[in-house]
Amino acid sequence: MQNYMKLELAALSENESFARSAVAAFALPLSPSFSDLSDIKTAVSEAVTNCIVHAYKGGEGRIVIECRIEKAPRGGILHIVITDYGCGIEDVEEAMTPFFTTLENDERSGMGFTVMQTFSTFFKVESELGKGTRVIMQKAVGM
């Protein structure tokens, strides 16, 4: 059977550390390197932070994190899907541009999506205005 997990969290910044650690711990059976683990933690942290500060703008909301392991002869692929039901993104392509941010006054650098993209093997964003956003990432681990 394929291993998977599903985690639902309140959109609170105090959950950021728990969320990234939980995903990293889930990946441990794939024998990730230290650098793989830190890439996974950073990418998850970026996506979860975006749900909190952008999707729900600091207000109430829920974040769903789903992970699945696809085993390979050596190591495997960690699939991560992070979903929010917040405001959605008007123009995903523009949002993914390095340094683009809608929260300039909050000391945002606009690098979150760029970091997720760089730290994962596959990366995709789906979003609908008023409905929410889904970040889909894959990370090849221990291969």
Added chain:
Amino acid sequence: MQLTFRVDGRQLTFYLSGELDEHAASSVRRLADDTIDEHSYADFVLFDLSNVGFMDSTGIGFLIGRYKKCKRYSIPAYIKNPNPSADKILSISGVYTLIPKI
């Protein structure tokens, strides 16, 4: 996240430790800014990251924010001792062009 600082003559060093994410940054921003205000005579400011175990783009925003604050006093800022994962995200985001690593 903890933030402490040390003053050696006209050198102000911030020691950051723990995890620098959105949750953490909001709690130390004020202290960092007040400290820079109080030491606006400094010749340079160092951010010692040796005890930062985790950092995401919020950390980048935090460092650039403090860099801008220092710049208002014309104080150059530098980054010291980032661990390999902090180093990776700092390089990708081009932070070192504003706050060089020494």
